[in-house]
Amino acid sequence: MIVDEALLQLHAETRGSDSVRPVAILLPSTDEQVSQLFRLLGREGLGASVRGGGSGLVWGALPHDAVTVISTARMNTPLRIVPEQMNVTAGAGVRIEEIAAGVAAHGFRLCGGMDMPPFATAGGFVARNGDGYGGPLGLADGLLSGIRCVFASGDIVSSSKSGFSGPLDLHGFAVGSEGTLCVVTEATFRLEPAPPREVIVVALFRDVVAATVAGVGLFKTGFLPDSADIIAAEAIRGALAGEAAAAAGAALLVSISGGEQDVEDGAQWVSGICHDFLAMQALVTENRQRQEIANCWRSAQRQFCSPHGGVLADFSCPLAALPELTGYALGQAREYGVVLSGMVRVASECLWMHGAAKQGEEAKEQAFAARLQEKALALKGSALAAHGVGARRLDLLPSLHREADLDAMRRIDAVFDKDAILSLSLPQARSAERRDIVARRRREEEVRVLKAKTAEITSKASLGALAESLAVPAPEVLGLLVRSARERGIVLSINGFPRGASLDLDTSGLNKVVLSDNTSRVVVAEAGIALNDLATHLAANGLWFPGSPYVDGAIRLGDFLAWETEGGFAPGYGRMYSRVLGLEAVTGRGDVMSWGGMVRMQHAGLRLSELCLGKRNRYAIITAVALRVAVTPATRQCVVASYDNIAAASSFARLALRGGQGSSGHLAPRAVALFNGPPGSGRSGEGVSVVVEFSGTSSSVAGHVNRATVLAAVEGADHITSHEDKACEGLWRRIAERYSPVPDAVNDESLKLVLTTPPDTLGFCLDHISRACSRRGRRCEYVADALAARADVVVPNGVSVAPEILRELDENLTETPARIEVFSRHEGLQEFMQNQGQPPLAEELKQQFDPSGILPSGRLPAIGR
Ligand SMILES: Cc1cc2nc3c(=O)[nH]c(=O)nc-3n(C[C@H](O)[C@H](O)[C@H](O)COP(=O)(O)OP(=O)(O)OC[C@H]3O[C@@H](n4cnc5c(N)ncnc54)[C@H](O)[C@@H]3O)c2cc1C
Numbered sequence: 001m002i003v004d005e006a007l008l009q010l011h012a013e014t015r016g017s018d019s020v021r022p023v024a025i026l027l028p029s030t031d032e033q034v035s036q037l038f039r040l041l042g043r044e045g046l047g048a049s050v051r052g053g054g055s056g057l058v059w060g061a062l063p064h065d066a067v068t069v070i071s072t073a074r075m076n077t078p079l080r081i082v083p084e085q086m087n088v089t090a091g092a093g094v095r096i097e098e099i100a101a102g103v104a105a106h107g108f109r110l111c112g113g114m115d116m117p118p119f120a121t122a123g124g125f126v127a128r129n130g131d132g133y134g135g136p137l138g139l140a141d142g143l144l145s146g147i148r149c150v151f152a153s154g155d156i157v158s159s160s161k162s163g164f165s166g167p168l169d170l171h172g173f174a175v176g177s178e179g180t181l182c183v184v185t186e187a188t189f190r191l192e193p194a195p196p197r198e199v200i201v202v203a204l205f206r207d208v209v210a211a212t213v214a215g216v217g218l219f220k221t222g223f224l225p226d227s228a229d230i231i232a233a234e235a236i237r238g239a240l241a242g243e244a245a246a247a248a249g250a251a252l253l254v255s256i257s258g259g260e261q262d263v264e265d266g267a268q269w270v271s272g273i274c275h276d277f278l279a280m281q282a283l284v285t286e287n288r289q290r291q292e293i294a295n296c297w298r299s300a301q302r303q304f305c306s307p308h309g310g311v312l313a314d315f316s317c318p319l320a321a322l323p324e325l326t327g328y329a330l331g332q333a334r335e336y337g338v339v340l341s342g343m344v345r346v347a348s349e350c351l352w353m354h355g356a357a358k359q360g361e362e363a364k365e366q367a368f369a370a371r372l373q374e375k376a377l378a379l380k381g382s383a384l385a386a387h388g389v390g391a392r393r394l395d396l397l398p399s400l401h402r403e404a405d406l407d408a409m410r411r412i413d414a415v416f417d418k419d420a421i422l423s424l425s426l427p428q429a430r431s432a433e434r435r436d437i438v439a440r441r442r443r444e445e446e447v448r449v450l451k452a453k454t455a456e457i458t459s460k461a462s463l464g465a466l467a468e469s470l471a472v473p474a475p476e477v478l479g480l481l482v483r484s485a486r487e488r489g490i491v492l493s494i495n496g497f498p499r500g501a502s503l504d505l506d507t508s509g510l511n512k513v514v515l516s517d518n519t520s521r522v523v524v525a526e527a528g529i530a531l532n533d534l535a536t537h538l539a540a541n542g543l544w545f546p547g548s549p550y551v552d553g554a555i556r557l558g559d560f561l562a563w564e565t566e567g568g569f570a571p572g573y574g575r576m577y578s579r580v581l582g583l584e585a586v587t588g589r590g591d592v593m594s595w596g597g598m599v600r601m602q603h604a605g606l607r608l609s610e611l612c613l614g615k616r617n618r619y620a621i622i623t624a625v626a627l628r629v630a631v632t633p634a635t636r637q638c639v640v641a642s643y644d645n646i647a648a649a650s651s652f653a654r655l656a657l658r659g660g661q662g663s664s665g666h667l668a669p670r671a672v673a674l675f676n677g678p679p680g681s682g683r684s685g686e687g688v689s690v691v692v693e694f695s696g697t698s699s700s701v702a703g704h705v706n707r708a709t710v711l712a713a714v715e716g717a718d719h720i721t722s723h724e725d726k727a728c729e730g731l732w733r734r735i736a737e738r739y740s741p742v743p744d745a746v747n748d749e750s751l752k753l754v755l756t757t758p759p760d761t762l763g764f765c766l767d768h769i770s771r772a773c774s775r776r777g778r779r780c781e782y783v784a785d786a787l788a789a790r791a792d793v794v795v796p797n798g799v800s801v802a803p804e805i806l807r808e809l810d811e812n813l814t815e816t817p818a819r820i821e822v823f824s825r826h827e828g829l830q831e832f833m834q835n836q837g838q839p840p841l842a843e844e845l846k847q848q849f850d851p852s853g854i855l856p857s858g859r860l861p862a863i864g865r
Helices: 005-012 031-044 096-104 122-128 208-220 233-239 243-247 260-276 287-303 319-336 362-378 391-400 403-416 444-462 475-488 531-540 557-563 646-657 698-714 725-736 759-774 799-812 827-834 840-849
Strands: 024-026 047-051 067-071 080-082 087-091 108-110 144-151 156-158 182-193 197-205 227-232 250-258 281-285 311-316 339-345 350-356 469-471 492-494 503-506 513-517 522-526 580-587 592-596 620-628 635-643 671-676 688-696 719-724 751-756 781-785 790-795 819-822 862-864
Touching: 005 024, 031 047, 031 067, 031 144, 031 156, 031 182, 087 096, 087 122, 087 144, 096 108, 096 122, 122 182, 197 208, 197 260, 197 287, 208 227, 208 250, 208 260, 208 319, 208 339, 227 233, 227 287, 233 243, 233 250, 233 287, 250 260, 260 281, 260 698, 281 287, 287 339, 311 319, 311 362, 319 339, 319 350, 319 362, 350 362, 403 592, 403 840, 444 475, 475 503, 475 580, 475 592, 475 620, 492 557, 513 531, 522 531, 531 557, 557 620, 592 620, 635 646, 635 698, 635 725, 646 671, 646 688, 646 698, 646 759, 671 759, 688 698, 688 725, 698 719, 719 725, 751 759, 751 799, 759 781, 759 790, 759 799, 799 819, 799 827, 799 862, 827 862
Parallel strands: 024 067, 047 067, 469 503, 492 503
Antiparallel strands: 080 087, 087 182, 108 182, 144 156, 144 182, 197 250, 197 281, 227 250, 227 339, 311 350, 339 350, 513 522, 522 620, 580 592, 580 620, 635 688, 635 719, 671 688, 671 781, 751 790, 751 819, 781 790, 819 862
């Protein structure tokens, strides 16, 4: 504990003026110490705020009156780099810069690259759900593969060792909570092979708006660079000579990395697009010049954080509207006499600026910010380009959320921070300013009639006179039904799962695409739409949903997101989790809540999505989703290599995942999957095939396919083929026919197992599962998505021997981080349900959101973890 005056003052300093000197700085170094601290603070009625490096305290949880500061400075355990699992674990207090340097020494980089202030910490980055480099992978939550945190209740929570999200997992609430629910004590980040080449394309334009138009045009083509920021041209004049540099008003800086050919193609593409958008000059900078440009870029970034008053003008809006918002900001700045500094972050769809008026004219700054806020909201954007629920964001929450949303946040807070140690009390919503993610039609009359109808239906169900499916026509109706069911204690199932409920809610009627913004690559759809129908809609607009390639297209979007959040992690596209920009759901209380919107930098407040994604309808039923999709790639091609055993196949899959490891040049696969028995051929030998898919421009894909073919041969493949677009799709479809992430699709007699385990242990676990099955005279069929660290296993006629198989696996896989869930019913599986503990906090959360227990528990028989 520190009570030294000078240090206390240092911890009081933030960029804002409303900070207060803390009474003590607490420096715990272990989870247990943090937990004890929280219990002590709770007993003494003291508040606390959490501090990492202090770089992001801009709008975060500031030290407020009579509080302590919990610093993570001593949570600095050395890095644990696990090259086989391609991840790194760091204590919360370790600086991002140290992590980047540590993993670079092993030939890796943090996924998507990352550029942070030198003192930013791992814990601070996770707590803010930062957007890192602003790159295509999304926010911190998309880059994480695990965290540990201590909630203010004193509970220590960590993500499962094998997968990131399950129905009882709670750690996701910590991400982006900005120190208002917990202390993040440790984070595990995904790594990617360090790219062989990195360049920055510098394109000069006459002004910022012209550069923004070009940046948006670039993303519209589907190109996904590591980052794309626009800064004032004068900021880079020191690093660039020439007439264009002297005359230009703005520079678009696009960073690209990857294999030699990919970077070559990418740089040419970006330069071409910039010239199409009338760039005065576009040049590719590498090595020393690139470094100089990067330094100028960083100092422009720092200007955003001017400590001398002014206002933050950080707003986000859908990509398509970014030029309009930028133009408006510049116009208003002129009108109010406000000088702007900072940047336009095209990849993050936001303005990251700071505005300062002359001394004595501060009122103008506030008026300027208010105008911009209005404009951003009118453009379906957000009044801030950041996450969390820090002190200064509180005022904004009522204009961004409805009362039901704020009520849900209060309930989350009540579970995790019972003694209000970290909390900042959430305001009431301004009811007039409702912002729905779905533009809903008014349905009052319909709702009135349906209210009577739902009462009738649920009455019948409660008398046991109805055990059938009911089609849900609208979220409000679903809300009414849930309320009615709640009053009568009727247990519900959603689209047939879990079986045996009194009333099944069929969401297939909620199947509309509500909005489609092709430039911003955002689609808002109702949750009952089948993935195939969504894909058809997207294809008609040149768009594509980059999910796990083998997922059954008949599954509904809501079910898919409730059951699967990894969804095929792919470099360039990220996890499914990160592709959900907003959602609407009906809780077990019958409240319709919504979260997020159409841009990725706007999730002010606690993450209500955590009640839905991967939670299997335990707390709420998803009714609509806003998704970030991708532009259909010019070419898709896959290489299929067959091996005579799983060990050889998984060795090739591992190498492909690790970028080829230099042996045959850099590989950047979009999907890496393993399956046994070639689908569609009818043959069911012992062979195992590996599918590695690439997408992008035809020259880059051709290069990857050649290199992957060589690598597969070197690794001893019996047979190698390559398939183009349609054939590739057909192959995935045939695989998908046998697998589904939702339990209902399984035939009664077949045993279905879902294995989650890091890619390096996939082969080992699948081998054990195969052996356990063959010892009982069964043959299992599997398909594994190596990037998502998940395998689906089906054992035809396996239900009768399920307990024996599971018992054997339980004994043999204890040394691995594997977790296996069983998606089939068998009475003998009860013992595997009882083995699972129910975290008390998950139970409290269930109480808050489904007090009558009418929604599914989401739990399945399982081993491991
Ligand atoms: C010049 C500059 C450039 C930046 N560039 C980027 C960028 O490119 N991308 C980006 O994402 N961000 C950027 N940021 C924002 C910010 O620096 C980062 O989000 C950073 O990761 C915050 O880390 P920190 O350790 O400094 O956190 P702090 O500033 O100490 O804290 C930030 C918030 O998180 C909470 N917090 C901190 N540590 C923990 C913990 N362990 N557990 C729970 N809560 C905690 C605090 O209470 C506070 O509310 C930038 C900031 C500056 C000043």
